[in-house]
Amino acid sequence: MKSAKVSVPGHSIVSSTPQSVLRAGSTRRAAAALGISQPAVSQHVKQLETTLGITFKRSANRIVPLQEAWELLRNVELALTSLDRLEASIFAMKNEEKQRIAIAAPSVFGFVTMPKVVAIIHAKTASNVRSISGSYDQVGEHILAGRADLGISRLPLDPRLFEWAPLGSARNVCIFHPDHRFSKQACIEAHDLAGETIVDIDPQFAAHQMNFNALRFAGVEPNILVEFDCNGHEAGYVSAGLGISITNEIIAREYEAFNLQAKPVEPSALYHYVAIWQKGRTFSNTLSVSLEAIIAAFSTAPAKG
Structure with a gap:
């Protein structure tokens, strides 16, 4: 530094x-x-x-x-990061150079969505993109600290700190290998998971609690093979036929290359995805194009299952 x-x-x-x-x-x-x-x-x-x-x-x-x-x-480092970004922005404006856009998102969106976003930005502007990963909470921190211009996150968010544009809503799905018996079912219910090996998100996440409360209510004790702490990690295990996993429709879209199947699962939660930025942020033309690119990448993402 x-x-x-x-x-x-x-x-x-x-x-x-x-x-x-x-x-x-x-x-x-x-x-x-x-x-x-x-x-x-x-x-x-x-x-x-x-x-x-x-x-x-x-x-x-x-x-x-x-x-x-x-x-x-910690505060000094945050301040210096913001100063570095401000210095770079001022230099770019004075020299009429291309602007670098920083977008924060959970790393799982690097499979499908972020490449689409970058392709749109590249086609419409001379700007390059810095992709920053993190949890949904960390995405918000990146925005507030000035490390990122835009972010991909989920509601709820604090309207005193952020503004946002809707990207889409998603319900829970079960993802599994194409040869799995679930491919013949229209919907997966808690009792269907009896005896199944499960690839599960870390217990600190609310999704874990919801999934496992539903299983235990149905009298099913989960059989956990591996726990992961970041969406995206489960795809490899499921693709290898090592188990099934529960995620949501929007995350499941990111797994195109893994040739997985996805079916609705009940009980389910509803997740609302949004593009976010710091409240009161003034948008340049490049930033407006970048926001439009994120919205377009979500709206054109093909559904799986």
Whole structure:
């Protein structure tokens, strides 16, 4: 990261010094990483402690930052990321160069949807695209921190922070290998999963709780082969014939290349997907084209099953 100056009342502190100390754990290693003397590093740390009222605990020749210091580091890095993006935007405007659009989305949309989005943007503008992945919560964080211009997410969202455009709604589906017995059924119900090997999303996700409450209500104890923590991981296991999985219609569209089948599953939840941006954001022509590209990519995605 660049060595940028962070202004605080009465002082100007080189932000790379406290960052290096936090990561290295000692002034000696931080000095080596920065190419400056150890006393200079110590001086910067003392100045930071005095100015901001945070404390670095000294222990056996090591500096152990308290929670306030880690929070400062996180905020400094977010601020520097935003400054870097602002600097790049100003440079592009002054030089009439192409604009880079950053789009945040869960990584599963990199299979089908994001390539369609990029193709549309490339065909209509001279801009390139930076694709940033993360959970739905992280997508929102990327937007608010200025790391992403647009995002693909799901409702509910805080209307005080975000604006959005609808992309589509989806219900739950069961995905399975084409040779599976479920291919002959119109709908999969909880009791149908008795004895089935299941590839399941991590228990921290609400979808896991809904699916397993339905199974246990039907008197079926789930047989879990593998748990995954990110949509997209299940497709490989299911394609290999190692089990079935429950997702939703929009996620299932991303698995075209895996030759999987999808059938409705009951009970089901309803998911509302949206393209999001920071509330009050002013749209350039390129950003408008990018939003239209996301909407078009969702509306033209072929349904599976």
